[in-house]
Amino acid sequence: MDTPRNIPVTILTGFLGSGKTTLLNRILREEHGKRIAVVENEFGEVGIDQALVINADEEIFEMSNGCICCTVRGDLIRVLGNLMKRRDKFDYVLVETTGLADPGPVAQTFFMDDEIRAEYALDGIVTLVDAAHIEQQLGRSDESTEQIAFADVLVLNKTDLVHDDALDGLEARLRDMNRMARVVRSKRAEVPVDTVLNLGAFDLDEVLGRRPTFLEPEYPFEWTGVYSLDVGRYELSLDDGPDPSMSLVVVPDQGTDDAALREGAEWCVRRYAEPADLVRPGDQIRVGEHLNLELDSPGRKPFFLEVDTPVRVGVFTQHTAEEFDLQLTKVDGATPTANGAPRTEEAVPVEVERTWVAQHEHDDEVGSIAIEVEGDVDPDRLNLWLGQLLSERGVDIFRMKGFISLAGESRRFVFQGVHMLFDGQPDRPWGDAPRRNQLVFIGRNLDEPSMRQGFEACLT
Amino acid sequence: MSVDRPQGVLRRGWSAEVGDYAIAGGWTRRGEALVVGDAAGGVYAFDGTSGATIWTQREVHEGGVLAVAMHPNRPEFATAGQDGRVLVWSAADGRVREALDVGNGWVEHAAWSPDGTWLAASCSRQVHTYGPDGEKAWQSDDHPSTVSAIAWSSTGDLATACYGRVTFFDASTGEVRQQLEWMGSLVSLVLSPDGDIVVCGSQDNSVHFWRRSTEQDSMMSGYPAKPSALAFDDSGTLLATGGGEEVTVWSFQGSGPEGTRPGVMEHHVENVTALAFARRGMRLASGARDGDVAVWSLRRDGHGDPIGVAPVADVVGDLYWRPDGRALAALDAQGGVTVWRVSK
Structure with missing residues (x-):
């Protein structure tokens, strides 16, 4: 789904008052040379003329099989399906969700629907966090937790309303929940646009490059x-x-x-x-x-x-x-x-x-697991393991990304997924780089030892 | 697949171009003209025989045309667009007879009642109807989701599909006559010519159908993609469905289609996007993302053979048989309009 002609889509999530519309307007102002389409819910207030703004009620469509992983945003399928027909294609699509939205269906739409998948690529999920209120929200709502767990970028906004110590603690908590995301602090959503757009969010190299300690083991000492x-x-x-x-x-x-x-x-x-x-x-x-x-x-x-x-x-x-x-x-x-x-x-x-990377107290049910192993993986065993893992735990696995060294394949296999939906393709050749596997899972109550063991059993 | 004569029954006709993706169109009643609406909001009329441009109106629907509906017995048609409007046109001269402001959202579907009295148009969660002089007749309450398809029944009811249900409204009063429910996102809708069989394609790669008289329903699953293209033949015997690279044809003869094996037409190498039956006889045209158009001769059991194949420039948007069945028009994603003469 990542061919160059696919139109990148960024999803902006965050609770009411977290600054989504401010960020959206900022992006549109700074990217004024680009053709951008904005899909927002009816309460949005985008005030920029040159963007095509489409109001769409969030229509969450479950499938008759009752699987939450197959749930999609029907309105997006219709709207994006129509937008892709225009000859003067858009450079970018921004989708603003309502505050209480579960990001799952939005993300799944880009995996589930063939037509959308053929034309668009999910570039990234950006979650705005109201630094002053997120602690309360995390305690009260699953949506808030899921918005953090799904994010490629967490914009910790309204930092001027919170003491630095509290911010550090908050950031540590967010990182615990989602070790895959980049965390950016801002006062009034004034983050550099390139931190939220064109992420190539699924390039794990970049994630690793940003945070070299990301996959390191945690120690009981600092x-x-x-x-x-x-x-x-x-x-x-x-x-x-x-x-x-x-x-x-x-x-x-x-x-x-x-x-x-x-x-x-x-x-x-x-x-x-x-x-x-x-x-x-x-x-x-x-x-x-x-x-x-x-x-x-x-x-x-x-x-x-x-x-x-x-x-x-x-x-x-x-x-x-x-x-x-x-x-x-x-x-x-x-x-x-x-x-x-x-x-x-x-x-x-x-x-x-x-x-050292210190072990944190994992208060939240939602957390990240990183697996890094050298060696080649047997594709059949991997399929079997992943198939079983996703069918049993797909509901609790929010996102996964990584690259894998498949036996007999000269290129890295890059994959990403949302719940039980999985998408992958070979990317660049390994060349002289050491062949290794790096996987990240973000989810609820994940059993790290058994997942690690399961993956290691796939090695040749 | 082997076709003895690559073009088969499809003979060279004419071709033309519109300004952007050719979204929808239709033939006037006697086939004098083919009208087409495009993604740039333009509306075009071509001479049915020669393909010469009769008239052009560019950028009339800001954002693009979404639907075209041909009047069943007057030389008129309606277009609907992202601008929230429906325009009723005189086909001969491109004059707009009525401009109807339907709502603030996109008007995605428009259809005339079979007797030509009522014009229905859907806009987000509502459907609106207009009388013979463009006067508003009624509008529905909000549906549970955006209306994804509309169709008139030969018995005079208007059917709408949305997430989770099909609703039938009385044409003149808007009163709800029947609701058929199924938990799934219904993306397409077609009614059998006698109005009894109601068929929907669902986002979960299945086809669901009900018989209005008994409210019994059935599901055909196992499609590799969502069946957005559906077509009934004029006798109500055959239902052609897309939903993948194959065209799957179910026969309603006898006690079918339950328990029967459908006809499977294999030619396309990408998903089928358009299906249309010629008005009489069992000729089906199919178009796909691969840009090929095929014509099939079907038997009453749903099985059949290809009798003509021809390519167009890009993804086939939609297909329209001329009412006499002697010509077939294809619209494509590059804005191409291709018309073949069709031999007997």
């Missing part, structure tokens, strides 16, 4: 600092931070290159799987154990580390060092005394530090 330590006594101190406690593991003999850091991280993940011992300020930190530092008292809190032989340690912490102003200092051999006996103090510099 930060690692590597320190070279001589024999002696060290104080690890932390200032007041966002949480009353923080867990950590100190890894002995930690290397500094990337491979060594990953190795340390994997070792650490296993320590993190064990229950943490509570450590109070003034207590000793034991190397190689999962510890939970108690941080609920005000001011800087010291913990101590004894080193018998010179060693390089990796300190893997649940939060970043910055959040608690974590410092490591060498204190002299003597135990500090209550009477304040003199001692020397020397800050130990961090030799290497890095951050």
Whole structure:
């Protein structure tokens, strides 16, 4: 469906008041050289003359088989079916949905109807989010959640009405729900037009390029600092931070290159799987154990580390060092005394530090799953697995995208889907690039381990 | 498929062009003229024999023509368009006799009642009817969705299709006489000549039909695409359906079509877009996205053979037999109008 002559279609969704019409008018103003058709519901207020504005009631047509995945927008089929007959074709079609619209039927229309599929290509789903109200909306309505889950671009709008901290939290929550989408912040929907149009939204390369950590595993820690330590006594101190406690593991003999850091991280993940011992300020930190530092008292809190032989340690912490102003200092051999006996103090510099993609608390039922595996896939096994997955879980899978290395195929196989509808074709040759598979699923209550296992069983 | 003579019964006639995608058209009653409306909103009349342009009116429907309806017994026709209007034309000189403002939305369908008294036009969720002098007769309440097709019954009722149902209205009062329900998006509608059989193509790639007298319904499923082209022959025996590359013909003779095997006409390599039966005899014309037009000679059991094939420039928009059955017109997506003479 992605041949060059197909007319790109962008779908604008978002609750009432999220800024859809403002964005629409902005796009039309900036793209004034283009021929754009706008399909909007009867309450829309597009005020730009040169665009062809077609008012269409959203007509959601279910099929007699009762399958929600086959539900389409009948009005779009009619309207777009007529528009494609004109000789002076449109460069672009924008479809504005009503606030409470489920984006499923709109997206499915571009898969389900042969005539629409032959002439148009879904370029992207852009969801406007009212930063001040989305938290309430997410709690109250499925539509709001689905609009976020379906998006290729999330425009976090009206950011001037919300504190930065809250925005960061909100953005993290949205990313948790939809790791595939690009998140753009704006005040009055004034986002660059090229962030919402001509996305080639199904080019996963671009998604990956934008967010290199996208497919990385998540870790139970966010930060690692590597320190070279001589024999002696060290104080690890932390200032007041966002949480009353923080867990950590100190890894002995930690290397500094990337491979060594990953190795340390994997070792650490296993320590993190064990229950943490509570450590109070003034207590000793034991190397190689999962510890939970108690941080609920005000001011800087010291913990101590004894080193018998010179060693390089990796300190893997649940939060970043910055959040608690974590410092490591060498204190002299003597135990500090209550009477304040003199001692020397020397800050130990961090030799290497890095951050990790932290595991978030997944409060929302809706989330993303990314699978990345090297190797070739057997097409028959893939068909069987995907067929079964989509027939059993299609209702809960909102969107999927990815590329696959099919055995015997010199080109990448690129696919995308909406609910149980699936569309794919070979794209560019692999060439010298390593052959691997990258898949992203966004859905409700997805079972990541079983999906991962299912996909891996398709490898040759 | 092998056709002994590539053109078969189709003989060279004439061709012409309109300004944009040729959306719809029709022959005047005696075949004197062929009128065509295009996607740029223009309306054209061509001499039925020579193809010479009789008159042209460009850009009369802003946004494009959506439907053309030929008057059954006067040299007049109606066009409907995206501009929300219906225009009633004199075919001879291209003069607009009536301009009817139907509504704010697109007027997608227009049809004259079989006796030529009433003109019906649908606009979004309503259908409107007009009397002999263009006066408004009645308008329906809102349908549950946009009206997707309309058809007059030989018994004088107006039928509308929309999502989930077919509704029959009394021609003169607009009173609802019957509703036939089916949960599905009905995209096309045709009535048997006696008015008893009501057939709809559905978005879910099936054909649904009812018998008005018993309200019993049946479904033919398994089409690879949505059956947007449907046609009944004049005797009411054969129902031709698109819905894929094949033309599937169901026979209503005896106790059929339930439990019978349809005739399957194979020639097209892309989806069928247009079907038309010649007024008498069992000749069916089919057109497809592949730009081919085929003519089939069918038997009463629905099976048959190709008797003529010819290409046009692009996707076949619609097909119209001249009332005497001796010529066939095809409209295409490039704005081409092709007319063949048809031998016996």
